[in-house]
Amino acid sequence: PRPILLTRHGESQDNVRGRIGGDTAISEKGELYSKKLANFVGKRLKSERAASIWTSTLQRTILTASPIVGFPKIQWRALDEINAGVCDGMTYEEIKKNMPEEYESRKKDKLRYRYPRGESYLDVIQRLEPVIIELERQRAPVVVISHQAVLRALYAYFADRPLKEVPHIEMPLHTIIEIQMGVTGVVEKRYKLMD
Numbered sequence: 390p391r392p393i394l395l396t397r398h399g400e401s402q403d404n405v406r407g408r409i410g411g412d413t414a415i416s417e418k419g420e421l422y423s424k425k426l427a428n429f430v431g432k433r434l435k436s437e438r439a440a441s442i443w444t445s446t447l448q449r450t451i452l453t454a455s456p457i458v459g460f461p462k463i464q465w466r467a468l469d470e471i472n473a474g475v476c477d478g479m480t481y482e483e484i485k486k487n488m489p490e491e492y493e494s495r496k497k498d499k500l501r502y503r504y505p506r507g508e509s510y511l512d513v514i515q516r517l518e519p520v521i522i523e524l525e526r527q528r529a530p531v532v533v534i535s536h537q538a539v540l541r542a543l544y545a546y547f548a549d550r551p552l553k554e555v556p557h558i559e560m561p562l563h564t565i566i567e568i569q570m571g572v573t574g575v576v577e578k579r580y581k582l583m584d
């Protein structure tokens with residue numbers, strides 16, 4: 390059976406500064422990951438001529454995909470990171486300090502909390518539906534390069550994890566989660582390519 394490979398983008402400039410959202414480029418470390426990922430994908434999908442690489446429309450995923458050669462790349466707006474609305478570009482510290490009510494309501498119900506003029510996890514889950522339909526339709530392997538919140542939702546779908554866990558699933562940087570749907574269920578492998 391064909392695998393689905395899920396990964397976050399390489400470390401971004403905003404990851405380094407602790408800022409959420411934004412559309413910054415990747416850091417030097419992130420660039421190193423993009424090369425390691427390309428090397429991994431090249432080997433893992435060597436004989437898979439119909440495989441494709443899916444990214445979001447944000448720079449950090451497109452840059453992470455850029456060293457991968459030989460496969461078509463598709464950008465999906467539905468794979469963009471959760472929209473943090475008025476909090477876009479802030480650090481969690483700044484949100485806590487300047488918008489304490491927002492900070493608290495998110496802490497209380499992270500799944501349903503919607504950023505003012507932005508999205509909730511439930512919104513993200515809903516907008517991923519066409520991506521999931523297309524992923525299930527694919528007969529060839531797909532590499533999905535996206536973002537923390539989005540990958541939590543995608544992973545939860547394939548790994549059959551309950552909705553309430555979605556916002557809390559660990560989704561480390563620089564790690565590939567490989568999912569295979571077999572007859573007996575889902576088999577998962579993880580490859581941590583670097584810290």
Ligand code: G3H
Pocket residue numbers: 408409410470471536537538556
């Ligand atoms: O920029 C957004 C983060 O990747 C989402 O993380 O939902 O745990 O705050 P969070």
